[in-house]
Amino acid sequence: MITSLTSSDLPWARSFLQERWGLPVITRGKAYDPTAYPGFIAKDKQGLPQGLVTYRIEAGECEILSLNSLSGGYGIGLVKTVKLAALGRRAAGGCG
16 A cells, blocks of 8 residues: 655654665755655555655656665555656646
8 A cells, every 4th residue: 555655654754764874865966854755655454664755846857865665566656656646746737
């Protein structure tokens, strides 16, 4: 199950990202706190986190800030979910 990253997920997401990557994330010469941006979390049948993706949309471009999968099969679904969210935002006039 993939759901939007919510405020109740943020403590886990911050801890997880700090352990895996360290914060902030540096991309294109800028520092970002990925938990300050939209994201999606994949959970197993028991509701335990299995994957996380965060992204930002700026000037009509979507950039994934973090992508992590704890078990096989979740990464592809998270990327597809970000793509659909970005395309939906563009269709609604929120990009570009």
